[in-house]
Amino acid sequence: MQTLIQNLIASGAFGKNPPRDLVAAIVVFVMSLVVFLAIALPFAGIVTWVERRVWARIQSRVGPNRVGPQGFLQWLADGVKIVCKEDIVPDEADARLFKLAPFLVMLAFTLPWAVMPFSSSLILADLNVGILYMTAVTALTVVGVLMAGWASNNKWSLIGGVRSAAQIVSYEIPAGLSIFPVVLMTGTLSMQGIIRGQGWAPQHWFLFANPFTFVAANILYMSSLAEANRTPFDLPEAESELVAGFATEYSGWRYACFSMAEWGNLFIIGAIITTLFLGGWQFPHVTNNVVAMNVLELITFSVKVLFLVFLSMWIRATLPRVRIDQLMTACWKYFVPISFVNMIGTAVWVAIWPDGNVAMGYIMFAGAIALGAIFIQRVIYYLRRSQMEVYLNPTI
Amino acid sequence: MYLNFGVPLALSIIAIGFVALMLGLQKLLAPQNPYDRKLTPYECGEPPTGRAWINFNVRFYLIALIFVVFEVEIAFVYPIAAVYLEWVRSGRRLYALSEMLIFLLILFVGLVYVWVKHDLEWIKKVPVED
Numbered sequence: 009m010q011t012l013i014q015n016l017i018a019s020g021a022f023g024k025n026p027p028r029d030l031v032a033a034i035v036v037f038v039m040s041l042v043v044f045l046a047i048a049l050p051f052a053g054i055v056t057w058v059e060r061r062v063w064a065r066i067q068s069r070v071g072p073n074r075v076g077p078q079g080f081l082q083w084l085a086d087g088v089k090i091v092c093k094e095d096i097v098p099d100e101a102d103a104r105l106f107k108l109a110p111f112l113v114m115l116a117f118t119l120p121w122a123v124m125p126f127s128s129s130l131i132l133a134d135l136n137v138g139i140l141y142m143t144a145v146t147a148l149t150v151v152g153v154l155m156a157g158w159a160s161n162n163k164w165s166l167i168g169g170v171r172s173a174a175q176i177v178s179y180e181i182p183a184g185l186s187i188f189p190v191v192l193m194t195g196t197l198s199m200q201g202i203i204r205g206q207g208w209a210p211q212h213w214f215l216f217a218n219p220f221t222f223v224a225a226n227i228l229y230m231s232s233l234a235e236a237n238r239t240p241f242d243l244p245e246a247e248s249e250l251v252a253g254f255a256t257e258y259s260g261w262r263y264a265c266f267s268m269a270e271w272g273n274l275f276i277i278g279a280i281i282t283t284l285f286l287g288g289w290q291f292p293h294v295t296n297n298v299v300a301m302n303v304l305e306l307i308t309f310s311v312k313v314l315f316l317v318f319l320s321m322w323i324r325a326t327l328p329r330v331r332i333d334q335l336m337t338a339c340w341k342y343f344v345p346i347s348f349v350n351m352i353g354t355a356v357w358v359a360i361w362p363d364g365n366v367a368m369g370y371i372m373f374a375g376a377i378a379l380g381a382i383f384i385q386r387v388i389y390y391l392r393r394s395q396m397e398v399y400l401n402p403t404i
Numbered sequence: 405m406y407l408n409f410g411v412p413l414a415l416s417i418i419a420i421g422f423v424a425l426m427l428g429l430q431k432l433l434a435p436q437n438p439y440d441r442k443l444t445p446y447e448c449g450e451p452p453t454g455r456a457w458i459n460f461n462v463r464f465y466l467i468a469l470i471f472v473v474f475e476v477e478i479a480f481v482y483p484i485a486a487v488y489l490e491w492v493r494s495g496r497r498l499y500a501l502s503e504m505l506i507f508l509l510i511l512f513v514g515l516v517y518v519w520v521k522h523d524l525e526w527i528k529k530v531p532v533e534d
Contacts, residue, residue, distance in 0.1 A: 032407055032410070037414045039411075041418055091429055093434055094435050095431070095436075096443065111423055114422070115416055115419050122412050133412070135408050140482055161456045163445075163447065170461075171464075174464045174468065177467065177468060178467055181478070191485040192488050195490055251446065257446060261427055332526065333527065336467065340470075340515075340519075341519070344474075355488065359492055359497045359501045362492045
């Protein structure tokens with residue numbers, strides 16, 4: 009960003025001797041706008057369509073396939089429709105808080121994109137407190153959700169909002185503790201610094217650095233799903249019990265803010281896991297061309313993130329919902345103590361091998377491949393046994 | 405540095421501006437036809453019984469209280485975690501490790517305390533006094 013501004017001033021795009029601060033402000037604003045309009049919004053839209061198609065295929069249905077090729081433009085149609093809906097603010101609601109809540113939820117969805125490391129040079133701001141900033145701003149959601157639930161003056165909304173708040177704050181703890189193993193191993197909080205501490209090959213990822221980080225990655229993923237109110241942790245908006253949870257009284261664009269933030273958060277979850285444990289954008293150095301390298305890194309990062317997004321859709325289509333006491337027990341009696349063990353284990357590990365243990369990486373990676381092989385073998389076994397017809401073409 | 409922290413500011417302006425813009429658009433495009441029945445809180449089609457602003461289940465507040473303790477502690481662990489590798493590299497392994505362990509021990513004692521007090525149980529048995 010700094011060099012970009014210097015180059016722009018040097019090239020004379022803003023005339024001779026432009027005020028430096030003004031140029032910097034304009035560049036920062038335009039770049040942020042590009043990331044928001046070109047990546048964040050289309051992702052939040054398109055992923056709704058992808059998710060509906062993926063569920064449909066898993067449940068032997070077709071899913072939306074009418075608007076545009078294979079239903080690709082469904083999200084735009086939904087957007088246009090939702091803007092044309094009447095905006096209802098209930099009589100007895102606290103109108104000010106009711107109107108403020110969507111803004112907060114939207115902020116919680118937009119702010120994390122500032123530290124999203126797309127490639128070695130494509131990052132809006134490589135803050136030195138990157139991962140702390142990420143956890144801080146994503147936690148804004150809870151304020152918005154609680155506000156929406158309370159202000160609606162509706163019993164469903166209240167139960168949904170309070171449940172959501174309790175769930176999000178509880179799962180903050182294991183998620184926060186699961187970030188520490190990586191911070192201990194890299195000694196930095198910056199997103200780019202963490203990615204630079206890993207290699208492109210799987211055995212150099214922090215996922216396989218030692219047994220503790222492997223567990224930490226899994227806990228972080230599950231806690232993030234719980235924080236994003238995804239099934240199997242979607243108690244706050246359990247349709248069969250709570251109508252639509254905290255969003256019951258919302259309509260039109262204010263409602264769209266909530267659902268957009270919910271689906272957009274999938275990318276943010278994926279990006280956090282990818283950055284911390286899956287090597288981020290790391291790609292073997294195949295060319296000296298900076299632009300080509302950045303494109304390759306961007307593709308690597310996106311593939312990893314989109315795989316995690318797909319995984320969350322798969323989980324959502326497969327697992328039933330948990331009960332609230334099970335949810336809280338899982339968090340406080342299992343995830344939190346295990347996270348403590350992870351953190352202490354990693355601290356000891358780092359004290360013994362400050363530069364990491366390469367052999368362990370290979371062993372862990374081999375173990376992961378064996379696990380994957382067993383999984384595929386079981387899937388094939390059950391498919392054969394059930395004698396089901398398999399349609400591998402996703403565009404049917 | 406201020407350049408880096410300008411990005412969150414720019415993004416928050418964009419987010420608020422975007423929501424406000426779409427709300428304005430909605431005002432132009434959408435119908436406006438409110439009447440009494442439409443503006444009542446939704447309660448499955450029945451007329452609502454009383455308001456929703458009531459005393460709510462205390463368990464949720466307990467969870468929130470426990471959360472505050474832990475989250476504050478976690479926020480304080482971040483600096484130690486960030487300098488931990490540096491300490492280990494400069495040969496102060498035991499010092500770094502014990503510093504970390506003391507911090508986590510305090511946190512862990514807190515967890516054990518609420519666990520023993522049964523505050524983590526969703527359905528809590530309260531001793532009935534005669």
